Amino acid sequence: MTTPVLSARDLAVAFSVGGEEIAAVHRVDFDLHAGEVLAIVGESGSGKSVTSLAVLGLLPRNATVTGSIVADGTELVGASERTFASIRGDRIAMIFQDPSNALDPVFTIGYQIQEMLRRHDPKQSREDRRARAIELLAMVELPEPEERLDSFPHQLSGGQAQRVMIAMALACDPEVLIADEPTTALDVTVQREILDVLRRMRERTSAAILLITHDMGVVADIADRVVVMRRGRVEETADVRSLFSAPRAEYTRALLAAVPRIGAEARVSTADGAERPVLEIEDLVVEYRNRRRRHIRAVEGVSLAIRAGEMVALVGESGSGKSTIGKSVLGLAPVEEGRIVVDGVELGNASREAIRTVKKRIGVVFQNPTAALDPRRTIGQSIGEPVRVHDGVKGRALAARVTELLEAVELPASWSGRYPHELSGGQRQRVAIARAVALDPLLLIADEPTSALDVSVQATVLDLLRRLQERFRFACLFISHDLAVVDALCDRVVVLHRGSIVEEGERRRVLTDPEHEYTRRLLAAAPVPDPDEQARRRAEALAG
Template structure:
């Protein structure tokens, strides 16, 4: 006789999901013929590039496509429940009570006006109608404490904006745990987190699996995260499964070319940069910061984001800046290109003090100091074509006529690997990687000498990430650019950096040639950051 433990927790058989395009009878097939099972207590990572269908497949496990106009066929069973055949009442019981989901962006999943504890208690009462308010609040505090929120009883009264990014993600996991689900589906739960917080979240998921016996389906584009977190890998491309099996076997001996390409694109923290471009001429100093400081707020509420930072950037080199969220690296980057005015200290560009210059005085320097932002969507006007956005700094300079500006923009689009005819297309018509290329093209338009890149690849899958990093390297070598590369992914930073700066609490705690810092870190904080990086190699990953 079959025991309960022999019965799969999840059965997906020939799942297909299609979305209407909105034009005639056209449809987009996001998932095609997908099949897999998950045993109770098992852990499966679904990996692939953006657009591979991995999140679409995950949403089908909880019936989240219902009411969206999507056409879902095939069989999906979770804990014996046919998700497709379930009525709305049964589906509500399934969600949260049997299977729970943790989304990538906790801010979009949490009510900004309601205390975290109240939101968790509300979920608990929904699935336990007999539970009183006091019991549900106690359960909220219990699960917040379980996921590592310090002083859980007090912090349960906090609102989402009072939590850090890592704490908000923990709160979402606590909400998912409130009803003791048998399955947790986590969709890119660590993408926006720095390496130490990411390691904490992954460690928490492992502990919860061991303690509760729940199953885990982890959706991620980060193969390093998958390697250290799951027993099985399911690799998807264009809506289909291309490889499925034990994680260690696939990582060590991938059968399919696509899987090998994904693995080859993953940056390794223990691999040196292929080409180093650090200048040795002391006269090539381009930008110099001395005792730089930046405060926010007033009086007792003053927060010092950057405190007494001194840094030299030479022409043609890449300086990587790493550190946890709140370390001050983004604030420093914005001051370097004078998007923020320093509160104190000196900032000298080609020997001239620009730290205290006002907007009118800064105009002559604006073209030479540019920034590429983390989120190209928020930095591009959705109502204007990408060509016009790239043209803005050229028009502001006033040196070219309209025909020359259009020609220059088309040249830039082609230079960053886009079709010059994309001039008249809008941001929403591009993928994430393409939008980042547009952001790079706009930064290049005024022919700068220094570009500060703030988390330029953090939201991209590994192959797109590798393409953007390769593009930046090519541009730097061809144009002689100095680049400041700010990121929380230490493996990516090593692939691009000549020198490394490590920040903590607004200060620089370690600085030196990148290979030296990576291979012989002196500061305990740097050592901790490097130890927290997920390892892709099967022998080093702990599933």
């Protein structure tokens, strides 16, 4: 067996909070070899990201790290900042989850890559740095790499920005890449492209990859070995095929059972048989103007309807127009043509008072609950605000309503005084859902509400949404790129491609017997939690 390029022994991390020591990681062991992809998986709070940050010395000052982390013969636990500075970027690099936060919006991507190169090799000429930046962007298969040097982060799609992050991580030819949820917020086709880039990069450079993820489909697609963590402890370590075919730990079996899979059974629809739909969209056209005053059509002639108690999914790649349609209903996108009717009120020509009244009955659940909730307000204040503002409810009546809503999303009423940062991601999303249903909505718009959640939390949130719909009987426009989640939750599916509907129909028919080639391509790109099936798909793709 070759010497590992990165290893951990008895790794433990504790945080000092208010004079109390809170253990986050307990006696973790792992080895990572050259050219290997080692996935660390687990729920939120399992310690997987804390473990990866400990490797690079990026934990806050109140963290205490004990045990051993060795990178190519260098002990990193207790190492000086100078030692970490020589390790970061040169020998171990990190790809962060959210490129929009990791990239500086003020500078072009070319400047940011070249600045990193300059810091690591000040003697390199400006021409060489530029040539290396172009080479890196070509390596991660970004189209027109030379022209892209002058682009700002906001001018790139999510997948393109993540490719830039990978290029920056590769800038100094590191031995180890730590990829922390690198595909979480990406649609299935872009996710597959990013995984292909990582796979080919590993083959070209022999770099080892430490993959932090909650997506078991991604693990099945790219990992060689898997470390399963729970509450800071290692539950199981196994090669990827053994883990999926014969998991030893009970927790691993529960984790795999929670993964949504396409092929859900038929279920009784809760859709209302009323003649008039809650939401009607007819021939919708949405146009944006860029800085050169050119017109860009984001949505082209879309028509759909949703009845009370029905959940309709909008699926498609980034840029397909699915989120733009949701924004159009909320009045947040420039509608050029078409009609949007909510509960009989046409939003384009109704009075301001009528629009205000009907919009009060539209709830919204956003993708990122951390950004959607005000960090200065308690969760009780956030949930109660719509009721206080629109219905004038105050005092004990408001507190009683907040308690009712917290209990509806299965959170303790005593938590009303907590702040968002005191909750996990899944708990924050429950708070966001409680706020969205506070005014008994006729229509709920859910925009990627579970994409950033781990599989077990995702399963509970999806179950919660379904039960809330049965209770409140709202119509739901569910925007998602995760086809397995759509299959688990929705009644009908509308497939969008470049702003137009290419296919729509009953959930089981569209997801098991698609008519359009684009729908088939989406289904083929969606990773499944089965290493053998993923290998078969890749072989077919190469043969094709």
